[in-house]
Amino acid sequence: MTNIKKITRSRVAYHIIFWVIAFTFWLFTMFVASNFKNILRLEPVLMTFVFNLCFAVAVYFNLLVLIPALFKKQKFFLYSIALLACISLSAFFIDFLLVYPLGQFVQGDQYFGKLTFVVWFNFAFFTFIYVGVTSFLSLMRELFMLQTISFQLKDIEKEKLEAELKALKAQINPHFLFNTLNNIYSLTLDKxxxxxxxxxxxxxxxxxxxxxxxxxxxxxxxxxxxxxxxxxxxxxxxxxxxxxxxxxxxxxxxxxxxxxxxxxxxxxxxxxxxxxxxxxxxxxxxxxxxxxxxxxxxxxxxxxxxxxxxxxxxxxxxxxxxxxxxxxxxxxxxxxxxxxxxxxxxxxxxxxxxxxx
CATH class of the missing domain: 3.30.565.10 (Histidine kinase-like ATPase, C-terminal domain)
Incomplete structure (x- = not known):
């Protein structure tokens, strides 16, 4: 039980670190794009939060729903369709949220101020990168865990085999000794x-x-x-x-x-x-x-x-x-x-x- 708690805590910590790094990267990118003119303003923070929120929804929907329900059951065609739909919706919501709820912050911005295919495509591309990287990391982690479990099972099987062999060999010794002592006993009776x-x-x-x-x-x-x-x-x-x-x-x-x-x-x-x-x-x-x-x-x-x-x-x-x-x-x-x-x-x-x- 203690090991399970440790593994769970470590996984949560890794996820938090990942999203902190991602948030920092996008925020820094926003500041660089504006030549650090927006360093004391709220817009970059809100926009970065929207990016990563939508990315996170797509990432975890893929990890927790699509991969277990479709990919691991080898329904690869359905998985591809569902993943493309997930990425498309994520990119659309980013574009939509930047235009309407956050429209007042990006008014007059030639890139974020309106719904366009170019903006949607760029956010779809970045969503795909996030989903791809996290899927790869997740599958690699599971592969590593499976290998670890496989090695542990082999060790257990080897220990079981050794124990059984020792038990079988131990059976021979008293068996042989018992029969031989019986023979010696018979001879001693006959002097x-x-x-x-x-x-x-x-x-x-x-x-x-x-x-x-x-x-x-x-x-x-x-x-x-x-x-x-x-x-x-x-x-x-x-x-x-x-x-x-x-x-x-x-x-x-x-x-x-x-x-x-x-x-x-x-x-x-x-x-x-x-x-x-x-x-x-x-x-x-x-x-x-x-x-x-x-x-x-x-x-x-x-x-x-x-x-x-x-x-x-x-x-x-x-x-x-x-x-x-x-x-x-x-x-x-x-x-x-x-x-x-x-x-x-x-x-x-x-x-x-x-x-x-």
């Missing part, structure tokens, strides 16, 4: 010797999550190192009961990627592929960076029909989280495909990194 190694691996992973994932993008090599450590943790936990294979093709040094983008997909693969009725699971992971500026992740694991679907329904926020982050970070530059057929669950993710986001 397994693997528990200490799992704790150390988890410590390395959490260090990466807490300290290296604060930026929107991280080096791809660091993300792959995190994935390798995660796989080692899973292999230790599963005691090599299932085959786990990870292959990386191509050069990864020049890329950056959103942190923790792949982890939910890989974790999901272990949920499906590491368990099953016959313990015949497997997890195959392929990172392909051979296609310039494009990356492709392919994950395959065993699927067991209804049993796998039931686990997928209870898998939590992982996949949905990835889908939302992809929409925010790589709009129209990614493709995520999930297939579950013939006892094979396959996830394919392609991301175009041709331009920085």
């Amino acid at each position: 397994s010797d693997k528990a200490p190694n799992l704790v150390l691996k988890l410590s390395d992973l959490m260090r990466y999550i807490l300290y290296d994932c604060n930026d929107r993008y991280v080096l791809l090599e660091k993300e792959l190192e995190f994935i390798r450590n995660y796989l080692e943790l899973q292999i230790i936990r599963l005691d090599d009961r299932i085959p786990v294979k990870m292959v990386v093709k191509g050069d990864t040094a020049r890329y950056k990627i959103a942190p923790l983008l792949f982890e939910p997909l890989i974790e999901n693969a272990f949920k499906h592929g590491a368990y099953g009725r016959n313990n015949e699971g497997f997890v195959n992971i392929l990172f392909d960076f051979e296609d310039k500026n494009n990356i492709e992740l392919s994950i395959e694991n065993r699927s067991e029909g209804e049993w796998t679907k039931e686990r997928e329904n209870n898998s939590g926020i992982g996949i949905k989280n990835v889908i939302r982050r992809l929409e925010l970070l790589y709009p129209d530059k990614h493709r995520l495909e999930i297939k579950d057929e013939n006892n094979l669950y396959k996830v394919t993710l392609q991301i175009d990194l041709s331009e920085p986001n």
Whole structure:
């Protein structure tokens, strides 16, 4: 509310300054035209007041009525006709007021003492100048305000995007930690010797999550190192009961990627592929960076029909989280495909990194 009052006061002040300058200009012109003979007389002041009063009526009628009602609604032909009529009437009233109400002050004046086309045309020209200048200033001000609002909306949208991304990434961390701690807890119940190694691996992973994932993008090599450590943790936990294979093709040094983008997909693969009725699971992971500026992740694991679907329904926020982050970070530059057929669950993710986001 305070900002609105400030803007209103500043606009009123600008308008007052404009008309004070205009009045002073015309008054000075009148004195110069008479070689300053009328400097102590009332006629120049009254005539200047009439000029500016009629100019002001035309200006504000255009700004407050014609532009909102016609110009902004793209009724340009009607606006042109109405504006010409407004200018013509303004010039006529100036001429009329100078001849009749103020006739006694301009008697014998060869220019202002009678109604003529030349006088009307000159006042119409000056009215057009006033209307044109004020219309330009008004439209420029609105354009500036629209740009300011647009920048503010972009900033708000950016802040909203950042907040949502942080919230999504924050969901991953406890989600991942919760599942891993459950695994460690199971091993401690069995008094397994693997528990200490799992704790150390988890410590390395959490260090990466807490300290290296604060930026929107991280080096791809660091993300792959995190994935390798995660796989080692899973292999230790599963005691090599299932085959786990990870292959990386191509050069990864020049890329950056959103942190923790792949982890939910890989974790999901272990949920499906590491368990099953016959313990015949497997997890195959392929990172392909051979296609310039494009990356492709392919994950395959065993699927067991209804049993796998039931686990997928209870898998939590992982996949949905990835889908939302992809929409925010790589709009129209990614493709995520999930297939579950013939006892094979396959996830394919392609991301175009041709331009920085």
